[in-house]
Amino acid sequence: MNEDFWLVLPVAIVWAILALVYALAPWGDMIGYARVWGFGAVLFLGLAALLWRRTRAG
């Protein structure tokens, strides 16, 4: 089992959901939060993909 992949993927998913919530939030100036967490979601999705590739290549 590729446990490292399955431990990083939820990080990307949670960050993506939060980025979406902040982007649509009707209160305050939250677009900055959405940008940072959105960037993080993409980054951790990429890191998860690298972990998947590492095990497959193994």
Add this chain to the structure above:
Amino acid sequence: MTDIVKRRFAALPGPDQYLLRSISAIALLALAIGVAGGVLTALARAGFLDLLPETAYRMLTLHGVNVFFFWLYMAQAALLLGFAAIEDGRGLALRGVAVVGFAAMLGGFLVSLYAASSGTPLLYDGTPALAAEEPATLLAFNGGYVLLGLGLMVLPVAPIATLLRKRPDAPREPMSATGFALFVWAGFLIVSGFAAIHAFLPGMLWALGLGAFPASQGTNWHILFHNLHYLPLMATVLIWYVLVQALTGVKSVFGARFSKIVFSAYLVFVPPTSLYHMFLEPDLPATVRVVGSLLSLFVSVPTLTAFLIIIASLEVHARANGARGLFGWLGHLPWHNPAMAAMGAAVLNMGLGLALAFVLIQAELAPLLSDTFFVPGYFHFFTVGTVSFTLLAAFSVMLPGLGGRNIAWPGVMRWMPWLATFGLLLFGGAGVAAGYLGVPRRVMDISYGGEAPAYWQALMATVGVGGSVMALALAVFAAGVAMALLPRRIGATVGLPDTGLGWGAAAIPAGTKAWVGPLAILVIVLAMYGFTTIGFELMQSLPLTASGGAGH
């Protein structure tokens, strides 16, 4: 056991060792400048030193910029690279990328040093309104942080590539718990670098005439700040995890996978807990405020879980090796080693810091306390007592292995974390009480023309004494570690005498109990209620109450 780790550092390629020593040296230089600025600020606030207001604010700016940004992040960069490089014993992959990242961070350090030393002192959050008439000042100030952010986005690529490299003997093996923690730590550093650029690039563009005035820099600062104070705690717990194994031979009794889940949880909990920085927003709905307050309590879940893993693992191994009594096993730890003393003091200070942090992040109390001296009173338990001493403990293991001398004065060094903790109890105790009683933060002259209560000055004098003691202890400990940067004398051996502990080899009898960790958590929760109750009692005794508007 520490000798094994030092030998792994000693086996790294020469260029890796040179890079790690260079980053470590700049980190320690930033710490020295920051501590000097901090002492002068504390003495000014105590009334012991008569500084012109602009000079006092410049000292506070130099303190915040150098400690909070460049010491904490240069140190994390050095330790991340170092521990990733020894993970499989083959040194760094993509070393050139790490060098480019370090060059950007070094450039940021020099630019920030210039910006903090000239022009209007903007304090460490660089409020752009203070530089509305001085675009050149804002350009330099924000430029330093943008370069740091750029370095933080580039440098971690090297440890990520290093950790992704397959082991020749086990190509399908998942990462070790330490390797996985380093991997997600590197990712989090990249996000923090992005957040720094996101916060400070608009101000740079305005100063260059290429954009609008950065009106939302305050909000963007909160996003960055959430990462900036969360990330060093994650690094701290990871270092405890590594150093406990190095000093005692003990690995987690819960297995590597559970440790990985905890380190992964750090990142899962980061975004949802960031809402409490918005408590001072006037249009934040009450329901969001309540949800944010509840979510904010989750901020400590991964830290406390990792703490439990480490303490429980140590306790059951100590009992398997003959330790007796509820607390008797603590006496068996290698307290003569300065790294162990630093970690012990760090755990104590983290408990105090957490209990006080739980007070501040309550939605009802945040507006009342965020502009008071409560904030610096509580967070120095984290920044000095917990994080800085832990980072220095890691350097005390890494630097002697990189061709340097042993750390200096180990007999004196082992007492410095405890002396700093004593200073912190004075600084933090008086500072928190001063905050409860309305003493503002970031205000140098609090006499208010003789109208301020007399006890304000007495409390701030205690803050000045405590701050001086903790700064002295931290400076001595840092100087002792910095001596390991000097080239080793001919014929000298590497490292302190071994701790002699190899607890990890002993079999653990079924049913071995470990109660100290859970008891410590219970004490922290009770302290949280205690500090909250004291806060309400003290604030209700005040003649008037006003809510703040800027926050931390």
